Amino acid sequence: MKIALLARIIFGFSGIILTALILLFIGKNSIKEKYSLLWLPLAFVFLLFGLFPNILIRISLLVHLHYITVVLLCVIFMFTCILLYLTARISSLREDVKKLAQDIALSNEKKNSSQS
């Protein structure tokens, strides 16, 4: 089994563009470094597949699937992990925001009652 040159170029470029975007976002302070570590492995995997297609071929022979299916499964798995983590973060941030809003409401009320 061989991987077409075009596929290698696509993998390689996707990896480079993704890495560049992540670094750009970090530079602009739009993404915290901590969260960029979620996405960098994905970019790394793309680069790896572009540079060393033999890894992909070995995996696909091992699991008896076409290489593009393996790529798809890898990407889906990584995306799922990232989304799950982000959902957990959103839930805990929602709790933080709720506490903050409650504290503001309580201190506003205290301020109002001491004024009147």
Place this chain on the structure above:
Amino acid sequence: MHTLAVIIPAKNEADNIGRVIEDVLRNAPPCEIIVVDDHSWDDTGPKARRYEAVTVLSSSISLGIGGAVQLGVLCALARGCTTFVRMDGDGQHNACYIKNLLSKVNDSVLVVGTRSTADFKASSNFARKSGSWYFKLLFRIFARRTIDDPTSGFICFPREIAENFARYYPLDYPEIESTVLLLRAGYNVVCEEVRMNPRKQGNSSIGLVYSFIYMVAVSFAFFISFFKKNPYEAQA
């Protein structure tokens, strides 16, 4: 300062809130009235502020019903209240029944004001009716308790339970989940039949369209709450 707190969470209830407050002032025992204006678009907050005896807490974001009730509980705890009543801001609950709830409350008991059988039969809201039956069945099968109207928002609880609610109160569909968690922590839940009014103004958040999603989400919360780490401290 009173030892009883009546907490009224209200979102966009400008048409009802005045009537509810007057009902509490007239028919409830002396109490701290705490209205939680949960980021209303209308003038719920200003209308509630017209009453001098009422404490109005206004949230700058929408907290959801759970967050609003918890905010009221936090305020009442800070004022040293020992008994807490939560009633809806839409006028469905009658303040004259607060004394009935109070007669059943003690250190380890949550009292749920349940819709009387006569009102329940007369109610034309099919979604609400079937929802109540369904949750009653769930409690009977899985929690081995008979709670007639477990989704009721008319409840009375002591300080110990309030401290638990201050620590954790579910955000979105709090009644069912908190009841299960309390039962697991060894608290008792008793029902007191009360008459309830149909809504006079506005639409309940439990409409026909919404009810299916509501039932699925609450059922999920119900089953999960048997397994999740219980944030409530066990009843001593």
